[in-house]
Amino acid sequence: MFESQLVLIISLLFGTSMLSLLSEKLRISYPIILVIAGLGISLIPAMPRINLSPDIVFIIFLPPLLYSAAWHTSWKDFWNNRWPISMLALGLVIFTATGVAFVSNAIIPDFSLAFGFLLGGIISPPDAVAATSVLQGIRIPKRIVTILEGESLVNDASSLIVFRFALATVFTGTFTLWKAETDFLLVSGGGILVGLAIAHIVYAVHRFLPTTPSVDTAISLISPYLMYLIAEHFETSGVLSVVSGGLFLSFRSQDIYSYNSRLQVQSVWDTLVFLLNGVVFILIGLQLPDIVKGIGSYYLPEVIGYSVIISLVTIFIRILWVFPGAYIPRLLSKKIRQRETKPGWKQVFIVAWSGMRGVVSLASALSIPLTLTDGSGFPHRDLILFITFVVILFTLVLQGLTLPFVIRLLNIKAEDNEQEQELGIQYQISNAALGFIDAEYTEEVNNIEAFAQMRARYSRLAESADKKLEAEAKEKMFGFIPAYRKFLLQLVHVQRDELKKMRTEAKYSDELLRRKERELDLEEARLRK
Template sequence: MQGLHQLEVIILLLAAVLALTTIAEKILVPYPILLVIGGLVLGVIPGLPTVSLNPDLVFLVFLPPILWAAAYFTSLRDFRFNLRPILLLAVVLVLLTTASIAAVARALLPGIGWAEAIALGAIVSPPDAVSATAISRRLRIPRRVVTILEGESLVNDATALVLYRAAVGAAVSGSFLLGHAVLEFCFAAIAGIAIGIGVAWLARWSLCATEDAFTHIAITLLSPYIAWVLGESVDASAVLACVAGGIYMRQQFSSAVAPSTRIQAKAVWSLLVFLLNGIIFILIGLELGPLRDTLPEGRLGPIVLAGAVIGLTAIVVRILWVPLGAIVPRWLSPALRARDPMPPRSSIFLISWTGMRGIVTLAAALALPVTTAAGAPFPFRTEIILISFMVILATLVVQGLSLPPLIRLLKLEDDHGLEHEESLAREHAATAALTRLDQLVGQEGIPDDQIERLRHQYSRRLEGFSRFGASRVEGAGDAIESFQRLHHEILTAERMALIDLRNDGTISDDVLHQLEQELDVAAVHLGVGERRINRRKA
């Protein structure tokens, strides 16, 4: 890099990420979109250094924690229930999209071979886990739609990258064996899943073997990178290794570490994933300038046209396939139709329209080899990279920006499934606590009056959960809101009293921090953990 030191560039990018994310929240635009646009703007500012991404670095630094975190927050139960639509999108749709784009590329780019065209199709075929999670979680989308989109984006990378490697290998060597490609796909999937589960199992054993919270968090941060490196070293699917490891770790983490460690780990991971997401999306925009300058004069126009047509092809293939993937299996299987009725048309259309590309497309495009085995330049390398970037921009900006008004237009039904499950779980947990209190009556060292106080507390809590849970199911959220607002005001009063004691010297900052942490945990428990103090009222 020229002009600025690399560390200064990183600081500049982080500042830009924070500023653009804040603006995105104010104008209600998904932040990945604004970050890509911001990167494009920064890329044309005179005097700024040229940013050149190493594709291996992109894969290794960014993908493992992002995929691991996305898998960690994926419900295994919901993933299993939606496995059929997820596989239809993550495997069949990737194959169809790759084939369609390869055929279109052959028609638009004279001289491009099938191997290079298939490589282009594999690069742009998988929607991105980062884009799907970052955009869908900030919009009011039914839970099942979110599960299918996130599940698809976790698995489809493995399908696309195996196709990509086979096509690039054919382009470099000049030969392609279908049977070898199929065996490679099967081995990559099975070995990747096995490696991910194995690494997560060892991580859990390590968590149980130590008591230090910082060591626990370090183990969780290191695990996805170990899974990725091991997967890459044996030519397995490193993507599936991280996905399988993240899902397995979610099933074990609750019993492996202390509550305070989980709170700290969630904060660390949330910050890490946010920064990685922000940097990678702004780098997508920054990369376009240098790539554009590598094209021969007069080639930019045809490449822009080809990119627009290929991006449209990817969108149209998805729009056509998603309804077929929902209708055909139910038409062929009455049992499936009875067990899982046809979803609403609005949900089907939303899934068909939500196909943003991102980090995997970026890294795969940049990872194309420079030369073939014979020493000749890799055919159409610059064109493939530029077209891939155009598809990223088209899907992120066009589809991403259209999602909020589209969701309002579709008038999606409110999804109270998670609220009902939350109410049921709270009641079940309180009942278990009351049962345990009954078992502790009469035990030495436990006063009966303390047991009675706790029994009264949990009984009242159980009554409240039942009442407020019914309100949620019926769609009347006013009772919940008033309940949370009341507790927020009470906790705020406690917090301000402690701050006043610290300010007048009655208590030290150490005491304030200890008691403040207890209030923070209580706020999170009551569902008001993200509400700040209203200073004017306080």
């Protein structure tokens, strides 16, 4: 039994890797390929059924995925865009849940508003991984990416809270607005406090104890689970706990990690997140047979019709909210007009069209109890699960496949100041190095050739960056940088080829050759970044 389960898990991991390669070849976002592949695999008669438990999603998958997203989010950018992020992560979630509640109540027989809000809370949050993976490799303004990433960090928490309130209303038959508002503040605030408290403890361990790269990596893997489980134990938001703790530790990462710890932690997390993301999306597709089996008491074409209508409603509601939400606050607040640049309608539309749903919605639907308190079956559970699955598939495939085309059609391009900022950074750090050399090593520079050459190197770097920054023809300057980077990459490849020859000659130590090869790997990674 254990061996068959282990083989199944390994097969999923291997299949995820191979399908991701296929997505690279087809230039299609890998969540889309994986969900479709999962659907195809689930239709194979001899394929064993894999039931996706909500506990597995919320406890195993969600904490590290949220933590990784928070780690790669700039706190400065997050705070500067706090208003649009809040409008999407809080306002849009409630607006979507409300819209879906009334529409589903209107079109589905015997489907009360309480069940409508339950469904709305489930399908209201867009998926973080789907949006960022679709946008990966496409050059768009940084602000769009920041807003979408920031929204995805917070909207899971707000949607799960709406889901809990709706579920409680179904069980009790009552809903008190002031109590819901109070509970919302307590759950949210408590989760943030728990996350920050644990993050400060983790920070102290990294900062003041003699850790190693392996210990640092292990602690970084354990931290999101601690934040999530402790917050959930105290009945606060585990999602906000992980997000707040991850943002804090990311902001202080330069203080707590050595260079080798940073390299090792980043490599491990890149692999872990890739596998978790891949498995979670292929598992979504594999749920189809059980979901279809569950709606046996419903008329299938009618249920599909409900699902498509609600899918279209979720897309329309997002567009309906995003455009006024982008411009009305600017009209009402002078501070917002001064702090934020006015977004163009094209950028706003990209945010509106990036509403793909994912695994959190499916896990929420699966977590609906099978029975009510009196022992009777939970009404409409299978219908809600089927609609959720269709909404995920509909938005992921339709919006996910068309989003790159829409970006090209609207001719949206990233800001052109990235290279200029890179030159500015190079200029400042080179001057800092020159100042240190002149203050501490003047005698060595005058008497020892190696010191003099190093000073000359930093002097050339500072002078080169300064000249490029002052150049009048920016197009020419930016045209130079890709050619220069290509030149440096060619030098790395030449050196790596020479190392291969040295290894066959058996003239030098393998350890020294591996060390030099790692230096070249880091240099190539820096250049390609």
